[in-house]
Amino acid sequence: MEDLKVTLKQQIIESLNLQGMKPEDIDDNAPLFGDGLGLDSIDSLELMVLLERNYGIKIEDAREGRNILASVQTMADYIQANRKF
């Protein structure tokens, strides 16, 4: 799980081009949107593409997506339970 979270953080940094940021700068439980990392709605679409390309996970329901993309921890939990590859 810890390895998955580090990999996921690296993928988020690359996908969203968070320049100057390292995996250790992102708190597992900090909100990705709003007050935490400060991501926005376009970033949420990018994260959905990230999940599909890297883990074969397709999020169809926007409400469900909001909960899945809440933090690195919620994303990692969902990936571990639902990943296709």
Added chain:
Amino acid sequence: MLLLKPIYITHTSAITPQHQAEGRLLDPLVADTDGKLQVIEPDYTAVIPAMQLRRMSRVLRMGVYTGMDCLRRSGCECPDGIITGTGKGSMTDTEKFVKELAQYQEGSLNPTPFILSTYNAVNGAIALQTRATGYNQTYVHRGSSFETALYDAQLKLNTVAATQHYLVGCFDEITPEYFLVKSKVGYWKKERDPGQSLWQQADSPGTLAGEGAAFFMLSNSHDGAITGIHALQTTYKTPVAAIGQVATELIVRNGWQPGDIDMLVLGFNGDSRDEPYYEALQQSIPGTPPVLAFKHLCGEYETSGGFALWLLCQLLNGKSLPGAVWYRAPDKERFHPRKILYYNHYRGQNHNLILLSA
């Protein structure tokens, strides 16, 4: 035909392949590298918020930075309108988006390159930053994109009695793919003598690839004007034999005479297919007025006219230009042109003429 009132340039900003300080072109001039003149990029973080910057590709950064810098120089926080011209928009984002379409077989695609590959992305970003909710337009008219944006600004500023200020600009970039594809169809000069100026090598086809961004604050008020734009005309596929007549008619329609023109700004690019148009235009103007060239400094691209206008504004603002800028230098060291004709064409298809006064 209705004669429009002139509009005035009050402030400028540009990102160019040449070194500059406070808007002044610096000697020595930068030569091309392998047939390309690529811009010297500034520190974008000084002007563009980090959260916006991370999404922007190179040409978007160039455009937004230059537009915001032009606003900063003018002291105008929110323009009445934003109009731009671009020949290609963000090629980097377009190429990325198209490649991913193929790579992922039209499956889920990253939204950012798609959103930012749209031509009006620069206008949108500037409008968001300045909270400008007024007129906002982008022209993609290949080699007349910038001049069409200027013409639209003149039309818009002629419709209001109150003083208004429009931010007008242009931006285009070279990407490796674009350079490669266009080299296959003979756009770029194959063999060149770096010791000779570009226009002295017009006995063979091809030119230098270029890129840049330039923005201008335009107003219908004469206050603080660097130059006035009196008339603009764009034409399509005008033959060499007709270009002089087109220019003469524009000059006369504006109430001037060809002999009044005391300076030319011409887009000589060293391509044997393109140079005859400039030679023909010169023949239509009596005497031998000084000629400012610019494509040896910025290369050939659809909106190179933005660089030309920026360069002209530096001259009219009293800044000295390096001697190598001139195709035909003025006799006097302190040269103050009063009536200027700009002519630039893109591959013999898009022809652009502007009458300016100082």
